Amino acid sequence: xxxxxxxxxxxxxxxxxxxxxxxxxxxxxxxxxxxxxxxxxxxxxxxxxxxxxxxxxxxxxxxxxxxxxxxxxxxxxxxxxxxxxxxxxxxxxxxxxxxxxxxxxxxxxxxxxxxxxxxxxxxxxxxxxxxxxxxxxxxxxxxxxxxxxxxxxxxxxxxxxxxxxxxxxxxxxxxxxxxxxxxxxxxxxxxxxxxxxxxxxxxxxxxxxxxxxxxxxxxxxxxxxxxxxxxxxxxxxxxxxx
Numbered sequence: 001x002x003x004x005x006x007x008x009x010x011x012x013x014x015x016x017x018x019x020x021x022x023x024x025x026x027x028x029x030x031x032x033x034x035x036x037x038x039x040x041x042x043x044x045x046x047x048x049x050x051x052x053x054x055x056x057x058x059x060x061x062x063x064x065x066x067x068x069x070x071x072x073x074x075x076x077x078x079x080x081x082x083x084x085x086x087x088x089x090x091x092x093x094x095x096x097x098x099x100x101x102x103x104x105x106x107x108x109x110x111x112x113x114x115x116x117x118x119x120x121x122x123x124x125x126x127x128x129x130x131x132x133x134x135x136x137x138x139x140x141x142x143x144x145x146x147x148x149x150x151x152x153x154x155x156x157x158x159x160x161x162x163x164x165x166x167x168x169x170x171x172x173x174x175x176x177x178x179x180x181x182x183x184x185x186x187x188x189x190x191x192x193x194x195x196x197x198x199x200x201x202x203x204x205x206x207x208x209x210x211x212x213x214x215x216x217x218x219x220x221x222x223x224x225x226x227x228x229x230x231x232x233x234x235x236x237x238x239x240x241x242x
Contacts, residue, residue: 002223006031009079011072013062013119014089016043018188019138022211023086023218025050030219035075035082037062038089062089062115063107072122081130084222085123087116088138092190094150105152112156113163120167128174134222137164138214139180141234157182161232168231177229179221183214184236206238 010027014020016038024034024047033054036044041059048055056078060067075082091108093100116137127133142150143157161180168178187193187208202208213235221230 001225003225004031005084005219005222008032008083009035009075009081010084010086011035011037011075011082011119011123012086012088013037013115014138015047016040018190019183019186019211019214020086020088021047022215023088024055026212026215026219027084028052028054030223032084033079035071035079037071062119063110065118068115068118069122072119076126081126082123083133085119085133085135086138086218087119087135089115090138090156090190092150093152097151100152108152109156112153113159116160117163124171124176127176128171131175133174133176135167135176135178136218136221137178137180139164139182139232141182141184141236141240143180143182144232144234165231168229172229175226179230180232181214181218181221182232182234183209183217184234184240185209186211186214202237207240208237209235 010032012020012024012034015024015036024036028034028051035056035058036047037058037060038044039061044057048057058071058074060071062068090112093104093108137160139160140157142154143161146154164178164180185208187199187202188211193199217233217235221233
């Protein structure tokens, strides 16, 4: 029987657009109270307006450790606890290493890897104290195989996969479930897709996923019975040749 998420509290990073926005809206539709964080307060407020009551806007820059701690503290103070942590914020940089910008790589690794470490470190103590919690990190198919046109991004997601698998084994005894949700091509602005007509065309050709497809997969993971952990869920467009 599926678990009821009503009344749970979720902290969603990267919630202003794309997968994070879709996750926040899907969770709210299932009775979850959501704390939304991201860099753009205006865009977060727009998501919160769609959700209505039960949404908390917490603008923050995940490249700044003190802001990560502040977001977790503010969400906990407002709701009393964080039941579901969704480290979803991420940057994407493709291209050849010889032509790349190492400073941009550093920012990507800070957001995609270090901020995930810090978020989970900040939230775990309260989950351990309650002996309950769910953590689902947004990974990528690039975390399961190195993709030649995005080696830095692939490296960041390989790091996430290793971290998720290790942390899961450390906290399983505390009734905390930890998993990674790894999509293939998602047709949103992170990957440069903004035109609804183009998105519809690629979906019809089975060449891409909608952000909402990823959010539905998240709901499946979170609503499994308490004895079930989905360690890894990889979802691909049917015609993605990887």
